[in-house]
Amino acid sequence: QGSDSSNDTATDADDMADEDLAAMVMDTEEGNGLAVPMPNMADENSNLSTASSAVMGTLTTAAPKKKSGKSRASFLDDSASESGSGSDDDDEAAVDADAAADLTDDDMIDDDGVADWPEDNLDEVQPFPQPTGAQERLLAQTINASAHLKEQRKAMKSTVAKQQVSFQVGGTPRKQHTHFMAYNDVGMVRCKREENDLTMLEVEFHDTSVYHTMHISNVSEYDMAALSEEAVVFASSAPGEGKNKLECRHFASWDGAKEWSTFMTKRESVQALTVSSSFVAMATSRQLLRVWTLSGVQFYLATLPGPIVTMAAHRDLLAVAYHHAIGGPHQQCISCQVYQ
Secondary structure, three states, X not given: OHHHHHHHHHHHHHHHHHHHHHHHHXXXXXXXXXXXXXXXXXXXHHHHHHHHHHHHHHHHHHOOOOOOOOOHHHHHHHHHHHOOOOOOOHHHHHHHHHHHHOOOHHHOEOOOOOEOOOHHHHHXXXXXXXXXXXXXXXHHHHHHHHHHHHHHHHHHXXXXXXXXXXXXXXXXXXXXXXXXEEEOOOEEEEEEEOOOOOEEEEEXXXXXXXXXXXXXXXXXXXXXXXXXOOEEEEEOOOOOOOOOEEEEEEOOOOOOOOEEEEEOOOOOOEEEEEEXXXXXXXXXXXXXXXXXXXOOOEEEEEEOXXXXXXXXXXXOEEEEEEEEEOOOEOOOEEEEEEEO
């Protein structure tokens, strides 16, 4: 009996617990209880579907596949019209409109990857900034300074004196029909042009009792000469092999060898010539100074500091004038060296 009574008591307790749980659930459904109600799975699925559709609509609007070329206002109108007028699509249309409003001009990308420039913003494009007054004045000063510098250079080129060409001491211009190739206190060397276009060289001395007059046919086309009391020398300034020749005629030779000649290299021509009682000197186009004895032995060779102008000799002294630098306006810059 004891065991049966205990089992009945347990069964009654279980029944009471079930009745209490059922009453609590009923109170919860009526809103009187404090327990958390069970979620509605159907509503959750519906909300999730709506959010996914809104996100996909935003992505589709932000990256259109075709070139729109429309302004932002027309873009919003098209987005609103495409969203539909149904009551179920109102939320999606609102989301699409908000997303389109957040778009900028840089977000409107074509298929070629270049952003479109809205037509309604063309008036807002800022023009290229115009220079200020100070910048204009600075530009005008720069242009004037450049023009002034060009004028100065042009004036300098026109006023800088042309370098003096080499010449023979005591000679006259060669363009004349008859001209002096040399003239000093010993005598003179004169060049005459004949009727058949040949030239003759005449060597005359002031003291005819010592030396007689010489007449030489100018076959080698000599165009410069120098005279002393011991010898007379001729040279041709024509460049080229076989033309640039030097010839010396020694009057007081003790061994009977009164004449000797030499040729320059094909890249060298004679530009100045002189003779004394002990040597023959010549300056060439390569700024070389060559010195021979009266018997024809070259014993000195030097480089001149500049282009030769002229040269003169007396006994054992040699004076050489040359261009030291470019001259200034109407001036020459000539230096002289004396050799012994």
